[in-house]
Amino acid sequence: MPFLADFTDAAIPPSLLAIGLVIGFGLLYTALTERVTVDEQGIQVSYPRWISWLWRRGWSLQWSDITALKPRSTGQGGIVYYFLGKSSDKAYLLPMRIVGFAQLVRTVQEKTGIDTRDVKPLAQPWMYLILLVFTLMLLAIDAWTITTALGQMGGQIG
Incomplete structure (x- = not known):
């Protein structure tokens, strides 16, 4: 709150706090623009063009290329899942914080044949x-x- 910094004679200038607020809002907005697309061919995670050159590039996998869904524990004690594909040794994080997560998991099972009964949302x-x-x-x-x-x-x- 830049105007409170001025009022309290804070060591940090109000203009620097204002710049920090703008940058923070921009980063938050960017993180919230992730898009998960599921269709008959596969799954894709992407970001808008205006930020994908700087932020994450995203990924896509064809259903036929997915060989497994591997669980990994997180530092906080949760479990996340990664898609493993045929054509590369890379792992792709299953999007877990999305609306319709249960439907996504059912679609993954239907399209890949991988048993997803134990896959639960992270939060x-x-x-x-x-x-x-x-x-x-x-x-x-x-x-x-x-x-x-x-x-x-x-x-x-x-």
Whole structure:
């Protein structure tokens, strides 16, 4: 909050904080533009052209090229899955944070013949609900802080 930095005489200039906010918003927006496309031929993960040259390039696999779905544990104790293909030694991360994950897994099983009964989403819906509650709490605290600061600024001016 750049204007609060000015009000509190923070060591970091407000303009630097504003630039950081703009960069952070841009990175968040870019991360949220990932697109997963599933059709009769295969699966593709891509990003818009305006950022794919700088961000991740994406990937695509034909259903006939997928040989296995390998589980790997994460540092937080979860499990993610990677597609293994015939034509390369690369592994491709199964998109797990998408709407319709259960349908995606059914499609993978239908198109590849790989047993996907044990494939579960990385995060359960209740985890996202907890994140939403904490986000709303932080927004309320931010609103209170801004209101308090503006009230004090008004008292100093008069």
